Amino acid sequence: MHFGLHRPRKALATVAALLLLSGCASTSPSGAFGDVRTDVAKRSGHDLRWDRNTAEDEEARRAIDGLFAKELTVDAAVQIALLASPHVRTKLEDLSIAQADLVQAGLLKNPVFSIGQTAWESEHIDPNVFVSIEQDFLDIVTMPARKKIAKAELEATRLDVGDAVLELAAEVRTAFFNAQAASQVVAMRRLVAEAAETSAEIAKRQHDAGNMNDLSLATEQALAAETGLERARAEAEAAVAREELNKRMGAWGPRTNWIISQKLPELPPVEPPLESLESRAIADRLDIEAARRQVQALDSAVSLAKATRWTGSITVGLQAGRLRNSKHLSFGPSVSVEVPLFDQRQAAIARLEAMRRQADNHLQELAIDVRADVRSARARVQTARTIVETYAKVVVPLRERIVALSQLHYDAMLLGVYQLIAAKQSEFDAYRTYIDALRDYWLARSDLERAIGSRLEPVRPAAAVKETP
Structure with missing residues (x-):
């Protein structure tokens, strides 16, 4: 089959343009x-930065x-x-991997170029060399x-990355x-x-002066x-x-030399509304939405696998050689079709369908767990506040009064x-238990915010980190 040069050139130009666009x-x-960053700011009120050795990173370090x-x-x-956790940077690199996968999905496979010499065509082609591209x-x-x-x-x-960042915040x-x-x-x-040490020292002086017996002194020293x-033990904890x-x-x-307020914040005057938190969690939780998107991706993957199960691979090629008796080039198309005789993608389809069912079950399980976590954390908040x-x-106050009266007696x-x-x-x-109860309240409140996927009270949009003066 013989063609003019303009048609092959047009075809090659089309393929080249397609390859260029895909890259x-x-x-x-x-x-x-x-x-x-927007999701995190909306749900937590905090700014998120990705340290990638830019000028903004130095600004963030000064802010830290x-x-x-x-x-x-x-x-x-x-x-x-x-701003500073390596765990956050590790999770953010998942975005780079997923973005690279998206780019890869939009790239064509590289064409295969072949060159060969045939003895049996030596009478027709000079030299008896052909080239092909597939x-x-x-x-x-x-x-x-794809x-x-x-x-x-x-x-x-x-x-999923946004949810991991919010998990770290919690x-x-x-x-x-x-x-x-x-x-x-x-x-x-x-x-x-x-x-206690002061009391033991006073007791020792009183004992030395003969105003306290051995039993009372030993009791004060043991208490000290x-x-x-x-x-x-408290300092170690x-x-x-x-x-x-x-x-x-x-x-x-040096950044570990920070100071912290020695008193937990007091209870807020009133609790924010605790109704409809389950539906709010289902709507706001990023991990639930991520699970939904995963199900969608697997649905598409199953559909693609089923659509191509009988076609296999199809390779289109173009061969060229120069004719002996003229200056024309001889072009010939070629098509290679995989015959799905033994492998009709049944194993791959079954695997994808199992993964899709697995993802769907995971989504249902996650929704059930989230609802239970919300109810549990809400009950803990209410109980802790009462305590x-x-x-x-x-x-x-009663224990303080008892001590005061006991001292008088x-x-x-x-x-x-x-x-x-x-x-x-x-x-x-009693005071130690009060501290523990107050801590448990704030922990329960934090867990409730994590369970619903956002802060209980409306948060201000996170402002970008600015350089400290």
Whole structure:
């Protein structure tokens, strides 16, 4: 078959243009990251940055140092984590991988160029050399479907990354409240230990002066030793809690020398509305939406696999050789079709269908778990608030009054030292329980916000991190 040169050139130009267009897609994940940043800001009120060695990264580092220079708050700790945590940067790289997969889905396979020499055609072609170029035709036809699947997977990845960032924010809040409660307990234990040591010293002087018997002295000294051990134990627990917060924030070196308020925040005057939180969670949770997108991607993958199960691969080629007796080139098309005799993609389709059912079941399981988590956290918030209010308004004031009355009775020699010590210990225990209850309230509130996928109260849009003056 012989053709003029203009037709092959036109065909080659068309193929070249298609190849060029398929390679123009950007591998930069900046668009997907912008969406993640918006999702995080909308749900948490915090700004998210991706440290990729740009001028903005130095600005973010200065902002981090500025936050560490002040007394650390829970919002500052979360903001630091979103700017500095290696865990966040690790998750953000999933966007680069998914974006690269999307670009790859929009690329054609490279054409195959062949050159060969044939002895049996030596009478017709001079020299007896032919060249050919082949392209997978099915690869061109299925490109839109592949891009649709990759786009859905990128969207699912984007949502999954946003959810992971919000999960870290919740972990930071938990670590912060634990560290703050531990710090408050340490402050209380130090005061108790100092008072016990002072009391033991006074008791020693009274004993030396003959005004106190051996039993009373030993009791005071034992109490001082025990309160000293409680102080050491509280300091160790505070150190552990502090390092847990450092891990979540991604802090190390000089940045671990932060200071934190030694008192947990008091209860808010009123609770925000706690109705309709389950439906809000189903609508707002990024991981649920990511699971939905994953189901959509697998639906498309199953449809593509079924549509191409009987076609196999189709390769279209063009061969060329120069005729011996003229200056014309001889062109000949070629088509190679895979015959699906043994493999009709039945295994691949079955695997994809199982993955789709698995993804659908995971979505249902996740929705059930989220609803249960919301109900559980809401009950914990309500119970914790009741406990805190009872301790603050009833138990602690009563214990303080009991100690004051016991001291009066002891001074009047109407009460023994053991009863006075027991009254003081009960007061310390009540105050410690109050701190624990207040911590549990803020932890439960943080868990509830994590369960619904956003803050309980409306958040202000996250402002971009600015350079500290």
